[in-house]
Amino acid sequence: MSLYTNRQWFYVKRPEGRVGAEHYELRETPMDEELAINEVLVEQRFISVDPYMRIQQAERNTYDLPHPLGIVQRAATVGQVLQSNSSQFKPGDWVLGYSGWQTLAKCHISELQKLDPELAPVSTALGVLGMPGRTAWFGLMEAGRPRAGDTLLVSGAAGAVGSLVAQFGKKAGCKVIGIAGGPAKCEYLINRLKLDGAVDYRAFSTTAALAQELERVTGGWDVYFDNVGGWITDAVMPLLKLRARAVICGAIAQYDGGLDQPDLGPRFLQHMLFKRATIQGILARDFTHRMEELRAAVGPWVKSGEVFLDETIVEGFDQLPEALNSLFEGANTGKLLVKV
């Protein structure tokens, strides 16, 4: 007896370049209401779309095995309990889960985290108080080790992680320069995020020209928080200052193909030597056990509005593959979410 229809985006074809709708299939599956003990049925409200999803679509192992073909695209989700077979959840409760691109999911309660909409808007569990916030906070504070007066350079600065790193850097007393694509995003960095400078990489056609502008604007960097990799990072690396720290958080510019095919850039390791600098790669998962610290440090700033993560909300479950694709076109400012 199926009362419900679950709509699901199956990941069916590995992208070679840009990911899009052709790599997914939308299926409708009947779903009954039968729940095991401590299981609940969740109806998703917000589904997350994140750059890391493209990494997991590389052919070879990255930080995980490749995302299997033929299953629902994995993703973090915020939804509401529709039916419950647990004393700990009741219909209407908001929950954070990792249910993927589907409108409904039966979940064991151990897979869910209850959200209090009075404390913060529920979508922040996918943003500033979730994975992107954790990545930005611990990546910057622990690997970047910012000090007051440092120059912090952030690539992908108008994105989810980048815009948080930039704000955390201001809180730490840094001079913060953001790199983003296009005048609108740069205007956003200056006027909304109140950064000390913004560089529009799209205004430059060569690494050397971009490097020259970055040098002019920053005077060299103490901390570089990298979300993009590729030719932008090529331009940034030689501008490091003594004992500089680079945090490698993403390489979004290389996701369209560079993960499976080697791409070339200038060798730069000698600069690490000359300046006794450090590069560290970080992933959100290394800090999952420290969410309490994140909430303690950042929660009050979110409540007061001092730190925020703007959302780009795409309406409609059907839009998920296109929304993922749009991340690599730089369409979003802040956190990209799909509203079911």
Add this chain to the structure above:
Amino acid sequence: MSLYTNRQWFYVKRPEGRVGAEHYELRETPMDEELAINEVLVEQRFISVDPYMRIQQAERNTYDLPHPLGIVQRAATVGQVLQSNSSQFKPGDWVLGYSGWQTLAKCHISELQKLDPELAPVSTALGVLGMPGRTAWFGLMEAGRPRAGDTLLVSGAAGAVGSLVAQFGKKAGCKVIGIAGGPAKCEYLINRLKLDGAVDYRAFSTTAALAQELERVTGGWDVYFDNVGGWITDAVMPLLKLRARAVICGAIAQYDGGLDQPDLGPRFLQHMLFKRATIQGILARDFTHRMEELRAAVGPWVKSGEVFLDETIVEGFDQLPEALNSLFEGANTGKLLVKV
């Protein structure tokens, strides 16, 4: 009244590629015996020849301003006091200094460090108990953070710093694999240094082929101590294991021109992310104030013969420029010294 003739190698022309005799001029300068208070006249016995000298000949700033043209080539030296105007030094005393490529030098005693030939052979002050030893010890222990059972991969493993890093790695309980050029050096790594494996990079003509062999021999690395950079490091980087640490100590493969001209290699920073790895550049000078620690940790091993730094000794002051050049041909095993 000149009693002495000082022979000096002046650095007169900036090399674009390989450095050699054509970039130096040998001059003979008369020298009197007049000494200011607390000055001594030192006759050099051993003059050091180190890869870093080529870095300082780059046209642009590296970790220092470029070595000025028209002055005596700077270098560390071990010599004996010939005359003294200080109560703290007497003729015959052995001293470590930084007097450069010249047979004689008048030095203020604050520039000198007295050596006790009973404690260790005086040339060790230019080797295992000097700059190369300090670089190897602190670079490995502090930036590499080796743990028992780790796989340590060392490039330039038959060189001064490399052969010490390899031995310190064995002391730390690591499985140690060395990379060196040619079968003789690889035999040295296995039979003299007792390493667990050796890879002759000259046996491979492509990065991919070298990478395949390195993967076979190492199974991936936890610590990479890099003295060479260039295409060897290109092959090494993607073979990192979870939370690996790369120590960038030198880039000798790039010194022939790569420091002034950008050279291309495959981008690899995404691997740092996937594996949450760290790269750190180190220089001996950052640990100069910690020589006591070095002597305490390594001195006993040197005395017992458990750790050693073999020397390649070139006879004759006139050979200095050629000796420097030979470093980049990989002619030396262990520490290269010129005996005056």
